[in-house]
Amino acid sequence: MRNIESVTYNGEKIILLDQTKLPLEEVYLEIDSVKDVWDAIVQLKVRGAPAIGIAAAYGVALGASQLKEDDYESFAAKYEEISAYLASSRPTAVNLFWALNRMKNTLVANKEQPVAEIKQILLNEADAIKKDDAEICKSIGEHGLTLLKDGMTLLTHCNAGGIATAKYGTALAPIYLAKEKNMDIRVFADETRPLLQGARLTTWELMQADIDVTLITDSMAAIVMQQGKVDAVIVGCDRIAANGDTANKIGTYGLAVLAQKHNIPFYVASPLSTIDMETETGADIPIEERSAEEITCGFGNQTAPNGVKVFNPAFDVTPNDLITAIITEKGIISAPYSESLKNLF
Numbered sequence: 630m631r632n633i634e635s636v637t638y639n640g641e642k643i644i645l646l647d648q649t650k651l652p653l654e655e656v657y658l659e660i661d662s663v664k665d666v667w668d669a670i671v672q673l674k675v676r677g678a679p680a681i682g683i684a685a686a687y688g689v690a691l692g693a694s695q696l697k698e699d700d701y702e703s704f705a706a707k708y709e710e711i712s713a714y715l716a717s718s719r720p721t722a723v724n725l726f727w728a729l730n731r732m733k734n735t736l737v738a739n740k741e742q743p744v745a746e747i748k749q750i751l752l753n754e755a756d757a758i759k760k761d762d763a764e765i766c767k768s769i770g771e772h773g774l775t776l777l778k779d780g781m782t783l784l785t786h787c788n789a790g791g792i793a794t795a796k797y798g799t800a801l802a803p804i805y806l807a808k809e810k811n812m813d814i815r816v817f818a819d820e821t822r823p824l825l826q827g828a829r830l831t832t833w834e835l836m837q838a839d840i841d842v843t844l845i846t847d848s849m850a851a852i853v854m855q856q857g858k859v860d861a862v863i864v865g866c867d868r869i870a871a872n873g874d875t876a877n878k879i880g881t882y883g884l885a886v887l888a889q890k891h892n893i894p895f896y897v898a899s900p901l902s903t904i905d906m907e908t909e910t911g912a913d914i915p916i917e918e919r920s921a922e923e924i925t926c927g928f929g930n931q932t933a934p935n936g937v938k939v940f941n942p943a944f945d946v947t948p949n950d951l952i953t954a955i956i957t958e959k960g961i962i963s964a965p966y967s968e969s970l971k972n973l974f
């Protein structure tokens with residue numbers, strides 16, 4: 630499997646794979662400003678909960694490295710402004726806030742150090758967040774692999790692959806590890822309107838890895854399940870509430886309802902960094918709403934009348950009772966999630 634890195638740091642600049650250019654172009658952006666990190670997150674040039682967290686970690690460290698303040702109090706005040714700005718980019722994926730919180734804790738833990746030292750410590754912490762994520766995703770893959778059998782066909786939604794994380798992905802991690810073991814695993818990838826992360830990114834990733842993938846429109850998920858072609862659904866997530874309700878890309882909830890109707894297991898793959906025990910239920914998860922143009926003029930092709938009213942939530946919430954199991958780096962957990970999630974921490 631070619632390791633395609635969505636976020637790296639070259640000692641001066643953040644290098645981002647521009648995911649809006651895929652699948653036709655593999656373009657890497659050299660980012661040296663916090664504003665450009667913010668823009669990249671907002672425009673989904675970097676996307677996927679863990680990758681957003683990693684980008685924000687490098688973003689706040691990069692911003693801190695450029696600060697002129699040399700006393701801790703002034704430095705920390707400016708640092709807070711940078712962190713708050715990056716936190717304003719997207720509201721749903723809790724990894725953004727989890728990563729910024731971990732970076733803030735690193736700052737405070739080293740407040741007795743000279744500011745120049747702190748700047749390097751922050752960059753090292755961003756590196757650690759990225760390294761940890763790759764190891765966590767591999768572990769999710771290993772646990773998820775226990776659910777797979779030779780000859781299975783999985784359906785996935787959006788992109789929860791290597792480019793949504795540091796490496797391996799979450800939902801796609803078990804599939805990559807199954808490939809390494811020469812298992813015969815096939816995948817249906819929902820195109821995932823309106824931004825087509827499935828059509829553009831998941832098919833691209835899986836084809837790069839020589840994994841059998843079939844692209845379907847979101848509306849075709851029902852018929853492939855009805856025809857008995859799907860053995861399990863596996864998706865990523867952007868925030869899991871303390872009771873197991875899970876926010877993921879819009880369309881996921883409908884898949885979970887369909888899976889229940891057809892007695893098909895519905896798995897969510899999630900690092901602990903995407904589990905938010907401070908958010909009690911799915912009703913408390915902020916759902917990002919995006920521009921009308923993403924629907925009326927997707928990829929520059931107008932397909933709806935000027936001025937039409939549009940509702941464009943980027944995520945929906947799957948109630949915990951529709952989730953068969955949650956695959957984490959610490960193992961696979963099942964209902965009742967209020968208890969099983971608590972035991973992970």
Ligand SMILES: CSC[C@H]1O[C@H](OP(=O)(O)O)[C@H](O)[C@@H]1O
Nearest residue numbers: 676677678789793865866877878
């Ligand atoms: C491994 S996190 C993937 C998760 O993030 C995606 O959202 P977006 O493309 O808007 O960042 C989608 O919900 C995926 O399941």
